[in-house]
Amino acid sequence: MSDFTEANRKYFDNLAATYKGRFADASRMLASQTVQHRNWISERWTDTEAGKNKEVKMLEYACGPGVVSMSLAPFVTQIIGIDVSDNMIAEFNQNASSLGLANKVVGYKADLLAENAPAQEIESACANLDMVTVSMALHHFEHPDTAIKRLTERLNKGGVCYIIDLVAHADAHGHEHEKHKHEFAQAAHTIKTHGFSCEDMRGLFEGAGLTGFKYEVLPEPLTFNMEERSFSKTVFVARAQRA
Structure with a gap:
């Protein structure tokens, strides 16, 4: 695990206990938009012709x-x-259990982007995927391009990569980047990229060999509650699939 990844681990370990309350509105919006975009993301679901009985x-x-x-x-x-x-991961598994989903939803602690391969159980679990998603985390990745490539390698043919993250906004002097750092002061040392444009995501996906690229800016901003302050950010969804 790199020093940058370790900084993220420590930050999110400390945040986990209060995450649900602090980001309740944002979580509801992301969940709602994901479900609304389900058929935009992929045609393969258990209730569609492409995924029925599969x-x-x-x-x-x-x-x-x-x-x-x-x-x-x-x-x-x-x-x-x-x-x-x-x-x-403890929060993830608790949420799955409380929703009665523990029979098909399970979380593991691992770093799939590290040089060392994960344990065989995790490696097997994370193979032959129909979909991989990264939600509001790609801007925390030290090397987003490498991440997309390695995650794409785990997809079946036709499998989809779905990303939700912040839209990049900056003038020639980078003023928006400085504002972003100020707003996320506590997390600034864990943020590598201050959002992604449509062309940024197109390049990341194409660099991983993905096709069928789509990118959409969500109409509703994402609200963050940080240190007794609230602010909003514009968010996008993007998808592409393995050829």
């Missing part, structure tokens, strides 16, 4: 408490959550 296996990487996983659980057969934070 296995539909999904990985949520850097899953946190599993907002996307819990919202899509009714439409897949198996979900694996992976995070570098022990405490976030």
Whole structure:
């Protein structure tokens, strides 16, 4: 685990206990938009012709408490959550259990982007995927391009990569970046990229060999409650699939 990843692990370990309350509004919005975009993301679900009576296996990487996983659980057969934070994985598994989903939703602590391969149980669980998603975490990745490539390698042919993250906004002097750092002061040392444009995501997906690229800015901003302050950010969803 790199020093940068370790900084993220420590930050999210500390955040896990209060995450649900602090980001309740944001989580509801992300869950709602994900379900609304379900057929935009993929045609393969357990209630569609493409996925009916078939296995539909999904990985949520850097899953946190599993907002996307819990919202899509009714439409897949198996979900694996992976995070570098022990405490976030505990939240993920507790949420799955409280929703009666423990039979098909399970989380593991692991770093799939490290040089060393994960334990065989985790490696097997994270193979032959129909979908991999990263929600509000790609901006925390030290090397987003490498991350997309390695996650894509775990997809079946036709499998989808689905990303939710912050839209990049900056003038020529980078003023928006400085504002972003100020707003996320406590997390600034864990943030590598201050949002992604449509062209940024197109490049990341194409660099991983993905096709069928789509990118959409969500109409409703995401509200964050940080240190007794609230502010909003514009968020996008993007998808592409393995050829």
